[in-house]
Amino acid sequence: MPNVRAIPTVRRRRLGRALRKFRTGAGLSLDQVAELMNTKPGAKWDGPKTSRIENANAKISAPEVVTLLGHYGVTDTETVTALEDLARTAGKPGWWSTYGGIVPPHLEDRIDAETEAKVIRAYYGTVIPGLLQTGAYAREITAATAFHIPKEQHPGIVDVRMGRQATLTRPDDPAECWFVIHEALLFQKFTPHPSLMREQLMRLLDVSELPNVNLQVMPLDSGPHPGARGNLSIFHFPKPWPSLVSTESAGVSHYIEGPEAAERFQKDFDRIVASALPADRSRDAIRTHMEGMTR
Structure with missing residues (x-):
């Protein structure tokens, strides 16, 4: 046939x-x-x-x-x-396929990686990671960065981003996640919505309490570190799937597969972690920024 x-x-x-x-x-x-x-x-x-x-x-x-x-x-x-x-199961579409094709192939690969990964390591210096965003924050970021996409598709983009967060709390063995975010992100302001960032910081504190999540803040005075090259994510999967690295610069994502790439970028991530505040001091920093904001 x-x-x-x-x-x-x-x-x-x-x-x-x-x-x-x-x-x-x-x-x-x-x-x-x-x-x-x-x-x-x-x-x-x-x-x-x-x-x-x-x-x-x-x-x-x-x-x-x-x-x-x-x-x-x-x-x-x-x-x-x-x-x-x-x-x-190769012909089975992902859950995001119900959103009318608004998810490009490169994002499909990322969502699949987030869904299947046992371990996720990520550094973000330009935006709060999608897995940690509130719906309100996601809407504002989408409006600011997806202006080339018809506005009527923006709600679907936000819905997909919110759906991705299930990987943090899935009942069958949630992913072990380690996030490092730059402190500059805690200063973000959304003028029409003064309480938005406060709610986003509360979300960060809530997520940091999950047993499978470690969250650190890269302080403003940290000095040079590998995160200066751009956002970085490392995904580790059960056997036999090779690890996957995602790097992002100027809004363009690149994927590199294999143990050699994972080992190289894991060393970069280890240096990033060493430059960041410990988890407890990171929560203190987030709480301090949150308490200084207008309700």
């Missing part, structure tokens, strides 16, 4: 990346894979099909995934089972 063009869901893209990694690790070309897969009676496989699967533009069944992994020399049971399960 011909391979039907598939919707490139986040799950399909993740599966495709994994299969490409194992194929190249085995030193096999697309055509060589086709030859191996065509040894099975009735199989109709070619190099372009493999390419479409790896680029999330074609479907692949769970049994075909198992066969491919066998040709690639992948025998680890956890890895095979994880990719087999992913193939079964």
